Amino acid sequence: MSTKVTIYEVALAARVSLATVSRVLNNPEKVKPDTRERVLKVIKELGYRPNAIARGLASRKTTTVGVLISDITRASVAEMLGGISDIAMKYSYSIKLFSAHENINISDLLNDIVAEQVDGVLLLNDELDLNQMKTIKETFDDNDIPFVLANVIYDDQTVPSVSIDYAKAGYEITKLMIENGRKDIYMLSTVRKYSVNDQKELGYTNAMNEAGLQPKVFRTSGNTSVNRQHFANFFSDKAVDGAIGVRDSIAVSFMNISSETGRRVPEMVAVAGFQNTKYGILSRPTLTSIDIPVYDIGAVAMRLLTKLMNKEKLDSLQVVLPHYIVRRESL
Amino acid sequence: MSTKVTIYEVALAARVSLATVSRVLNNPEKVKPDTRERVLKVIKELGYRPNAIARGLASRKTTTVGVLISDITRASVAEMLGGISDIAMKYSYSIKLFSAHENINISDLLNDIVAEQVDGVLLLNDELDLNQMKTIKETFDDNDIPFVLANVIYDDQTVPSVSIDYAKAGYEITKLMIENGRKDIYMLSTVRKYSVNDQKELGYTNAMNEAGLQPKVFRTSGNTSVNRQHFANFFSDKAVDGAIGVRDSIAVSFMNISSETGRRVPEMVAVAGFQNTKYGILSRPTLTSIDIPVYDIGAVAMRLLTKLMNKEKLDSLQVVLPHYIVRRESL
């Protein structure tokens, strides 16, 4: 376990040139089996590992991908990172995290990412507006860095992305409630703008309009402790027999208030959420929710990125993964 | 927004040598104000950003820290990463993620991390056994890479760490239940071994013994859907008037079964959890829980690491952050 073995020492010990050592590492087929074995043996004995930084500089490839997120704290982000990490590891890529807080200067951040010489980027930040997305696309295109959107909706066919059809999901769950006989159905969304929530609202609105019902979107901070009063006040004088939360936690929060103010779930109010998290399993009644394959979205996005980085031909840049409704007690 | 501006072009445009450009970036005080301004202006005009890889190779510093985790999916990990990321950004460090799955070869992973030339490492993996911890310490010490344990318990005063006193927390919550008149108190822990859970159990056991009560640890997979049956079967013929879950989700899961099988909470069974997550706010009844400043643990650990990387003198290598009990309906 000696420290700091360089390629030079390996070459010396194996009685070959640096070039040959480098070749057995990068193009083993180009070196004669005999010498290859000899070098490999020395590498193992000395515990040599090529310095990733030097390699990166010389080859112009860092085998590192950048992952741009806004709030790593969100459960969906963490799970997506799980999928990303597993696939990255499989293809020997490292992951570098970049976080974009609310008021950050996007150009600065992008320049940082470019300066870090990542080979590709995964974009998980779904709070970006159209201008920011344009800047992102331009910067990465300029610098020839492939990138893919993971669980981010952006209406541009030339941008690789993987997601689910949130509009369809929103439509389906709303339809289900309507068929269930509900009429005063609210969508409980967030104050902050997320591209995926826009889609959910869109699907909801379409289903309501189609049924001749009035779509009504209520926006909450998403903060559970704040929700409480907010919900209670707002709904105290409203007719409501159905509610769809853009997140399970919002749905459960509403469900609790609802029960506590005498509106029984699901008898008087049907409730559903998005994401199929533990919240929906631990709540009482249990929550009907749309299962979103978040881990898979991350994994597939990372896989897509590896192809892009290898300049492989792709049949399609946009991957839409399937979702499904998990029915439980609340609807 | 031109592509690939190098230090050479900046030097040319500013009519100075590369060395000077490098100096205004790294040791601005060593260059005359006039020329400094001139160079800075050119840098801005050209949009120059030093190539982080080249810089890393030349300076032997990458301003990157490695973060070693086992399961990024866990909520506490995600939140800790939030704290880490915020502080890292503040001190201009990048974060590289390394995940250690269950059956991974630790030495290989460590060699990877070393090869990546990170300046320091944060260890969030709390499923490591003593041998693995020894290997880790040796490897990093050998390679002169500082590291700190974040929310990981390891009994070695020479290893920097930040955490809370889990044994004390376990003791306190148990004491509270005892004072509340409970006698048949179970600790609901995990099958998998986590260093922090060992401590919680220790505190619990001490409090029970001290009160002349029999400590009883029940182990669950931590999987909510599996829990259900597991709990129901096990407790069907047991006397139980108190239960402490090592995680909120476990506590809530138990609480639900309890209520459903006719044991009212908190009247017949008191319940408490650890972590003070949303689960405890959204559950009915709401859950008493130990608040653990997970974000802060990450932030403080990262801050400590920056000091270590700068070879600053420290008064103490081990930081213990405060915790407190949030009382709600379940106890």
Added chain:
DNA sequence: CTGAAAGCGCTTACAG
């Protein structure tokens, strides 16, 4: 205060 030069540890044409 500034520049010329060596060097960080690799990869990759180019010859042979």
Added chain:
DNA sequence: CTGAAAGCGCTTACAG
């Protein structure tokens, strides 16, 4: 199949 040499884009003693 293999080696000598240039180069990746920086930093950092060393002179001056």
